Amino acid sequence: MSTSVVLIPTPAGAVRVTTPAPRGTWRELAEADASTRVTQTPAWLDCVCATGPYRDASRLYEFEDGRRLLLPLVARRQRPSWLGEEESWPGEWGIGGPVCPGPVGPTEARAVFDDLARRPANRIGVRFRPGDDEAWARSAPADFRSEPHTVHVLNLEGGFGTVWERRFHQGVRRGVRRAERSELEVEVDRTGRLVPVFYELFEQSIARWAKQQHEPLALARWRRKHVFPRHRLETVADRLGESCATWLAWRAGEPAAAIVVLRHGGQALFWRGAMNRELAHPTRANHLLQRLAIEDACAAGCRQYDMGGSLQGPSLARFKESFGTDALSSPRYVRERLPLYAADRGLRKAVRRAIRFQGY
Template sequence: MNSAVAHPVAGPSCPVRVTSPAPRAVWRQLASVDENTLASQTPTWLDCICATGPFEDASRLYEFEGGRRLVVPLARRRGWPAWLVGEDSWPSDWGIGGPLVSPGTPDETEARVVFDDLARRPALRVGVRFGPGADPVWARAAPQSFGAEEHMTQVLDLDGGFGTVWDRRFHGRVRRAVRRAERSAIKVEVDRTGRLVPAFYHLYEQSMVRWARQQHEPLALARWRQTRSFPRQRLEAVADRFGESCAIYLAWCAGEPAAAIVVLRHGDHAKYWRGAMNRDLAHPVRANFLLHHLAVEDACEAGCRYYHLGDSRPGSSLAHFKDGFGAESRSTPAFLRERLPVSAADRRLRSAVKRLLRFEDA
């Protein structure tokens, strides 16, 4: 791990001390008291990123004169000159990062100091993806040098407990699907030790074939993309480091693994992270509905206030599936500062390749 370096930063009537990488003890303390913290904003998540990819800790701790402390989780590629790499929260495919704050919420001056400090970083790109609980002060404070990218994630409110969620938030079609699954010959296993990682990844590899077919994508390309964005060692690292806070729900049908989901838990939040299935087995018996039903019930019993179902394209079948559980779309914006327009160039290249392949987003 990098040695922490602290230095004062002069803000507009707002002196602040910045330490990078952020001391782990402070980061963990903030993660325990900031009620908006997700599992993907913890130092454990960064450990998984660094253990399974060429990244290192670039997090920053801001200590303001009034006593407020704020950590921005960041990772950067190891071994490259700063001007060639990004500092991101998080790198592609690692999900939502964003600041952790205590006590209270930063005012606009403090938020602007953070953005100004990040804007001065020598990195080619600095990007921060905020969670659904982020205060609007961040959007107001973002300078013009940071472009905004709008993202939406779907979140189920667990207020009132599982009885209320089942009766008032689950749509009738979801309740019917769950009852159908319960009448079927499905056996559900829940693992919090990592023992079911091989079974999950077997289903994930089967899913790659289905996704390739749906998207009109060459199978070899689909396998290369999916294993690169989500290699088995990533799931192994998360299961190992999060321990009981990482649960794999696996539905067996006719002695075969039919569907599985991975759910992470931290504080008030349970987060559906990954899913995979053998559609021929899972769909007729509505296995995925049952798995999420059980995960939501477990989250309620654990005292969680929210169940995060992640991003999905508006109007897609996946968004419709999540809507059925009563999940509401919430803004999770990303703010990006680039010295060169590499993201725009990357999007244009991806779009061109998709047109060439006649790729269709599922």
């Protein structure tokens, strides 16, 4: 892929913009920015591009004072620019946003927004990590609207002993002890070997989710597998290697529950979970898996354990809050010239009303 370098005038002076961003520079900035998440790494962009119709559109901004800021970004392939999309990230790929050592000032944030506003793509979207949104919110042009998102983040400072005693709620500690008495066997895999078992549990979970949400099973299977196909998990496990851990709880030789946890630097992310409720719920298998994954993150020196959002409903939010997480804002800023997504959302809402859908 050819590299483009342009100079753009901004209130911060002339800014040199390189796209796609050089991988070496990206890794250097990610290493220097302690808040960088696995979803802001080149490996994650490669996963997005390998499993969807996207190409690398990342942008490196170099300011006159020597500051550098990198924005992970993908563009949709095989569409005319006026119908195109450039996002960080699309769909359910999670948090993207800028990688930059140190705080971003308002002139730098405005320079990036102005550059994105000039992009020919119909839709531009950037999902910011928690803690980054204040400077960007003040600098966002009027044509970028904010879409609210919330993630549940557990502070790991003080180590696992502190987390267990001071942050886990009593119900979590009780659930873990119950799980430890339930003859569960737990293993962790960092090679991708357990991907088929995880996906088997995921497929079982679809039927339960469909019933809870009053959704036809055939539609639920199509929708869930479209959003999270098996080859996506296989690709992430392959490309992230040891940074992708699958934790699996067995009961009497049958898989009861599984979670996928990703890690980069001081940040850990609970990415996916699935279970056989008949086996997992009575044994509190999910409590045990989360406890072990959190302890593992603490041992690896992680400072935060991100448990993601809770769009599936209040029960999931309560489960995550019981581990002592804080609900933090992680907004997406979107500019769209033609309201294609608004029309699509309207159609989806009409279908959901027709089937009395009760989920996300």
